[in-house]
Amino acid sequence: MLLSIGLLLGGCQNWWTARQEPLPSDPTTPVGTALLFKKLLDSGSTADATCLLAASRGKPLLAEQRYELLPELERLRSLVGGLPITYCRTDSSAPFRSVVWLELDYLYTLRFTLDRRDSLWFITALEFIPWHRPAVPLFPDPAE
Numbered sequence: 001m002l003l004s005i006g007l008l009l010g011g012c013q014n015w016w017t018a019r020q021e022p023l024p025s026d027p028t029t030p031v032g033t034a035l036l037f038k039k040l041l042d043s044g045s046t047a048d049a050t051c052l053l054a055a056s057r058g059k060p061l062l063a064e065q066r067y068e069l070l071p072e073l074e075r076l077r078s079l080v081g082g083l084p085i086t087y088c089r090t091d092s093s094a095p096f097r098s099v100v101w102l103e104l105d106y107l108y109t110l111r112f113t114l115d116r117r118d119s120l121w122f123i124t125a126l127e128f129i130p131w132h133r134p135a136v137p138l139f140p141d142p143a144e
Contacts, residue, residue, distance in 0.1 A: 021089070027052065030098035030114045031090055033121040038110070042081050046073040048098060053139055054124055058096075058117030072138055076128060080104050107131045 025035035033052055040049040049054035050073065061069075078096035098121070100112040111124035126139040 018065075027120045027122075029094075030100050030112075030121050031088060033114055033123065034088075034100040034102055034110070034112045035085075036058065037112070037123060038085065041077045044081075046070055046077055049073055052123050053126075054115065054117065054122035055140070056115070056124055057065065058115040058122045058124065060122075069139060076138060079128070080108055080110065083108065111135065118133075 012096045017118075024032050025039050026032045027036060033079045037049050037052050040046070042067055047066075047070065048071050049067070050061070053066065053069065054060055059143075070096070083104040085102055085104060086106050087101075089101045089103075091099045093099065096116045098114045098116075100114065102110045104110065109129040110130065111127040111129060112123050112127075115124045116122075125137070127137050129135045
């Protein structure tokens, strides 16, 4: 009798999943910076999204460099804007550097390389990876 009640209660636990807390989208964590960038793209604020981009070692971009990236980010927004995030993975290669992968709608992946400057994280490289296709570097420009 006790065994059957234990199995019943243990089996019911599989039907209800624990509620997961959403990750904060703020620039104080690598994942938060990537989520904030995606949120800004979804809302159409590509000019604000360029403020999260930085040159190597987290050095801020000049206004001219941010302006030149606007068409590329608009194109990215038209491809991935509004798609749900289906998977998030992070890897810390050093205390000041991290890599974040955001899978979008099981089809696309955005690969962010982030560097920490002071207490904030900035995107120093961004790649768009379509499903079963080679990665497309968006930032920095591979021609530079």
